[in-house]
Amino acid sequence: MKLIASARMQAVPSSDNALRLEDFLPYRLSVLANLVSGSLARVYARRFDLTVPEWRVLAVLGRYPGISAGEVAERAAMDKVTVSRAVARLIARGRLRRGTDAEDRRRSALRMTAEGRTVYQRIVPLARAYEAELLADFSAAERTSLDRLIHRLTGEAARLREPKAPAQAADD
Amino acid sequence: MKLIASARMQAVPSSDNALRLEDFLPYRLSVLANLVSGSLARVYARRFDLTVPEWRVLAVLGRYPGISAGEVAERAAMDKVTVSRAVARLIARGRLRRGTDAEDRRRSALRMTAEGRTVYQRIVPLARAYEAELLADFSAAERTSLDRLIHRLTGEAARLREPKAPAQAADD
DNA sequence: GGAAATTAGTTTCATATGAAACTAATTGCA
DNA sequence: TGCAATTAGTTTCATATGAAACTAATTTCC
Numbered sequence: 094m095k096l097i098a099s100a101r102m103q104a105v106p107s108s109d110n111a112l113r114l115e116d117f118l119p120y121r122l123s124v125l126a127n128l129v130s131g132s133l134a135r136v137y138a139r140r141f142d143l144t145v146p147e148w149r150v151l152a153v154l155g156r157y158p159g160i161s162a163g164e165v166a167e168r169a170a171m172d173k174v175t176v177s178r179a180v181a182r183l184i185a186r187g188r189l190r191r192g193t194d195a196e197d198r199r200r201s202a203l204r205m206t207a208e209g210r211t212v213y214q215r216i217v218p219l220a221r222a223y224e225a226e227l228l229a230d231f232s233a234a235e236r237t238s239l240d241r242l243i244h245r246l247t248g249e250a251a252r253l254r255e256p257k258a259p260a261q262a263a264d265d
Numbered sequence: 266m267k268l269i270a271s272a273r274m275q276a277v278p279s280s281d282n283a284l285r286l287e288d289f290l291p292y293r294l295s296v297l298a299n300l301v302s303g304s305l306a307r308v309y310a311r312r313f314d315l316t317v318p319e320w321r322v323l324a325v326l327g328r329y330p331g332i333s334a335g336e337v338a339e340r341a342a343m344d345k346v347t348v349s350r351a352v353a354r355l356i357a358r359g360r361l362r363r364g365t366d367a368e369d370r371r372r373s374a375l376r377m378t379a380e381g382r383t384v385y386q387r388i389v390p391l392a393r394a395y396e397a398e399l400l401a402d403f404s405a406a407e408r409t410s411l412d413r414l415i416h417r418l419t420g421e422a423a424r425l426r427e428p429k430a431p432a433q434a435a436d437d
Numbered sequence: 438g439g440a441a442a443t444t445a446g447t448t449t450c451a452t453a454t455g456a457a458a459c460t461a462a463t464t465g466c467a
Numbered sequence: 468t469g470c471a472a473t474t475a476g477t478t479t480c481a482t483a484t485g486a487a488a489c490t491a492a493t494t495t496c497c
Contacts, residue, residue, distance in 0.1 A: 114324045119396065122297060125415055126298035129295075162445075174448090177448090197492080199445045214282055217282060224290050224291065231414075242403075246399065251300055348476090
């Protein structure tokens, strides 16, 4: 691969008006998350013919068997359309079955089949191993620190997403 | 919005075989990055009619005017197809112009137009303000810590993606 | 009871994505 | 030189995404 920072290319001095993308937190988080998701997906995607949304549905149902599609969507922070499609595909492959909630027949009650559980139980150790490798060089204190920083950032980002008070009339 | 953890729903005890998605680092990073990207994009997407890839192209060209599309892709960690399309759209809207590299006529030499620069210079302060809000509650020590943790994680994830790539000092 | 409003989930539609095939220009090397 | 291999960038194609419209079941409220 070619190196990109050759001597002839000179960067604009990062003054007030030039932003260093490589130092910009939203960009860095995006790159990191994509790298991690991508490399983790390599572990299971082909081997188990599973997409990321499908894996997430299984992961949630592994902890909360019998919940509805909407609850899966909330737990996994996924769109309901994405969940609907992942569930449909998992059912088509015999990895999930859909019961109907006795009290509310609009709701589904999703459970893994024996086959789905097998897949799930084979992936979980791989996922844990991946995470362990990712954090192999981090001390306990660093892990705690990382945990708290992510937690706080997530809270902040959620807060910033919801506009607080409409300061101006909506023009957009 | 409805609460999801009602009394009747009991989680499988998080033993060896059930993975807690909400504690799983790849999942948490993905949720965080999506939240941040989404809330930041709200700041500029509609107001400037700009997609995330387009904003990134501008951000890179703001620092490295005159580089080629391929160099933009490397700098922004974007796919070359995505860059190609973002560049085409930016040119169509008069925000970029494409010169040809004198030495290698396959290469483009991308530069913002005055109009592009105006957009860029209006977004940069907004982007900085967003980042500042996100980090408002973080001390200098915490920011340093966050910076280093992200840096190391990114390096680890890159290493895990390429199983046998030699350790390389990428400056990002 | 029953019409209107609400909710769970699916389908449609328009757009975004990236791998692979492709075009055009350049470089390697006989 | 000239032709094969390489490289920059675009287009094609197959798939992924999510907003909005839709269907079906339920709840609200008169």
